[in-house]
Amino acid sequence: MTFRVVTGSITDLDVEAVVNAANSTLLGGGGVDGAIHRAAGPGLLAECRTLGGCLPGQAKLTGGYDLKARYVIHTVGPVWRGGDRGEDTTLASCYHESLRVVRERRIRSVAFPAISTGVYGFPKPLAAQIAVMTLREKMWEDMEVLLCAFSAPDAAILQAALDKET
Numbered sequence: 130m131t132f133r134v135v136t137g138s139i140t141d142l143d144v145e146a147v148v149n150a151a152n153s154t155l156l157g158g159g160g161v162d163g164a165i166h167r168a169a170g171p172g173l174l175a176e177c178r179t180l181g182g183c184l185p186g187q188a189k190l191t192g193g194y195d196l197k198a199r200y201v202i203h204t205v206g207p208v209w210r211g212g213d214r215g216e217d218t219t220l221a222s223c224y225h226e227s228l229r230v231v232r233e234r235r236i237r238s239v240a241f242p243a244i245s246t247g248v249y250g251f252p253k254p255l256a257a258q259i260a261v262m263t264l265r266e267k268m269w270e271d272m273e274v275l276l277c278a279f280s281a282p283d284a285a286i287l288q289a290a291l292d293k294e295t
């Protein structure tokens with residue numbers, strides 16, 4: 130079992146599945162969602178149009194098209210509204226439900242971005258703690274889980290959460 134932090138764009142990773150921090154339309158957007166759609170090409174949007182959107186905390190699978198990854202798991206994080214609207218539970222559900230898809234498809238390696246910590250405004254240290262705790266609880270043997278940070282400071286936050294929860 131591998132659980133580690135990597136730095137860079139999730140679109141460059143050689144893993145079986147990448148997780149997308151999408152919005153409930155699943156029809157693309159900015160941030161990591163925009164990067165994944167650009168790198169995957171128009172086939173991804175065409176498949177996403179057939180899915181009928183996705184609720185916050187849920188996850189849906191598509192192909193990876195022009196990505197190295199064979200699959201994209203689209204999940205919708207919570208918008209941060211101060212922390213008393215169940216944001217932590219919804220964020221944990223994103224990781225949990227994504228891992229459920231991973232298990233169903235017998236996917237061996239998966240990379241997660243820091244869901245909700247960009248446009249959706251979730252505080253990064255808390256988000257990192259929730260990601261690490263939820264994933265560690267649900268992971269199983271023989272799988273590789275990567276936490277993908279888009280910058281060195283973000284990687285440090287994720288690494289601190291990983292070290293703390295070990």
Ligand code: AR6
Pocket residue numbers: 137138139140150151152157158159160161162163164165206242243244245246247248249250277278279283
């Ligand atoms: N690879 C890895 N991480 C990235 C990349 C990348 N290429 N680009 C950005 N990040 P965000 P959210 C990091 O805003 O907060 C979209 O418009 C970024 O630094 O992408 O869940 C959707 O359509 C941050 O740490 O997602 C939704 O409308 C993290 O990814 C909305 O944004 C998440 O930032 C979702 O907001």
